[in-house]
Amino acid sequence: MSQHTTIRRRVDPRAERAARTVLNGPRLRLLHQPVATATNERRRDPRAIRDAALVQRLPRPRYDWARDAASAGTVAATGHAVAAAPSIPLQVIAEPAYLILAMLDRPGGEVSEHDRQVIAAARLLADAGGGAVVTVSTGRGDVLAEAGSDRHVALPDGWAHDYVPERRAAAASALMMELSPRHILFPDSPDGGDVARRVAAAAGERLFTGVQSLGPDRATRQSAGGSLETGHRLTRLMTVAADAFAPLDGVRHEARPLDPDAPVIAGEEILPRLGGARRLAVDPDALSLSETDFILSAGNGVTDWQSFAELGEALGATRAGSRVVCDAGHLPRERQVGASGTVVSARSYVAFGIAGAPQHLQGIAGVRHVIAINTDLHAEMIKRADLSIVADAQAVMPALIRLIRERRHG
Structure with a gap:
């Protein structure tokens, strides 16, 4: 039977007592635990840890806490930095079995949440049998790679700001003939629905609108105020309802540019043109809070209501407020944000002087970008915001108004 020799350092009680002594005098004061030695470990940043663990922001934040140490900038006890989290692998579909077209609105050249939802629905149909998603919109396609796009057809940038449904419908019809996609999905929006109906009328095919769920061979939607569910076999042309499919997160596709032939862009004469069409100016305050895309909100920290009104007009934002503001009569009750x-x-929510009560934070849970202006660095709204300005609202609002007017005149 072998014996193992264990070498232990001898404990020096005098050295330990000296390390625990915090006061010399008539009466010694000792700590219960010895003084900890200093290390080179960096302080952990809780915000960086939370951002590193975030895997899905909408419709509800989801966190993977196993990833927190990877990108929070912490240093191990050995002094070596922790390796960064692995990047998202690129998914390439070189030879797809079929194509799924996603005709996006992309209003003003920006990818909307509804556009991302349409791509997610197209991704379901494509992944079912080795297909690829082809996005069709104005602007570049590289920003659509993380939304699930495999190929991208770029339409002229001038179409992003003009109401040209006949041109978009002509391009969709030309792509139908050239690419022979299995399905074409449109946003069930005023613009997307208009284009979808024009394409269906020109092709003489059935259009299934307001799709809320997709299966291998069946699409469903709600009817009769949500009390009934209508199902139909998959048609070639379908529109996707808003908020029916969660946008993809944590994916990276190729979004390879696909250059269309000349008839795709020049084929606007295929369909009859709509003469004299233009977008009408709409008062932002006439929109309901559930429909607007840009909200300027005020809280108890706002006292200069004239500047608040001028800033809302300069930004073109819909004005809203917290419960305290509406109770005081500064804004009507239908302008109250919260549970x-x-x-x-x-898409954007600018909060002036709002502390961030729980019921108010519940009301903006689905907002994509939050900008907070508050004098309290530790306010809950500051923690919720993507961009924070620690300053008085009465000083920031006039400065923003001057900056907007200078840029417009410039």
Whole structure:
């Protein structure tokens, strides 16, 4: 039987007592634990840890806490930095079995949440049998790679700001003949629905609108105020309802540019043209909070209501407020944001002087970008915001108004 010799350092009680002594005098004061030695470990940043663990922002934040140490900038006890989290692998479909076209609105050249939802629905149909998603819109396609696009057909940039449904419909019809896609999906929006109906009328095919769920061979939608569910076999042309499919997150596709032939862009004469069409100016305050895309909100920290009104007009944003503001009569009750008011899902939400009560944070849970202006660095709204300005609202609002007017005149 072998014996193992264990070598232990001898404990020096005098050295330990000296390390625990914090006061010399008539009466010694000792710590219960010895003084910890200093290390080179960096302080952990809780915000960086939370951002590193975030895997899905909408419709509800989801976190993977196993990833927190990878990108939070922490240093191990050995002094070596922790390796960065692995990048998302690129998914390439070189030879797809079929194509799924996603005709996007992309209003003003920006990819909307509805556009991302349409790509997610197209991704379901493509992944079912080795197909590829072809996005069709104005602008570049590289920003659509993380939304699930395999190929991208770029339409002229001038179409992003003009109401040209006949041109988009002509391009969709030309792509139908050239690429022979299995399905074409449109956003079930005023513009997307208009284009979809024009394409269906020109092709003489059935259009299934308002799709809310997709299966291998069946699409469904709600009817009769949501009390009934209508199902239909998959048609070639379909429109996707808003908020029916969650946008993809944590994926990276190729989004390879696909150059269309000349008839795709020059084929606008295929369909009859709509003469004299133009977009009408709409008062942002006439829009309901559940429909607007840009909200300027005020809280108890706002006292200069004249500047608040001028800033809303300069930004073209819909004005709203917290419960305290509406209770005081500064804004009508239908302008209250929160669980007890209106739950909003705007793209941008600018909050002036709002502390961030729980019911108010519940009302903006679906907002994509939040900008907070508050004098309290530790306010809950500051923690929720993507961009924060620690300053007085009464000083920031006039400065923003001057900057907007200078840029417009310039």
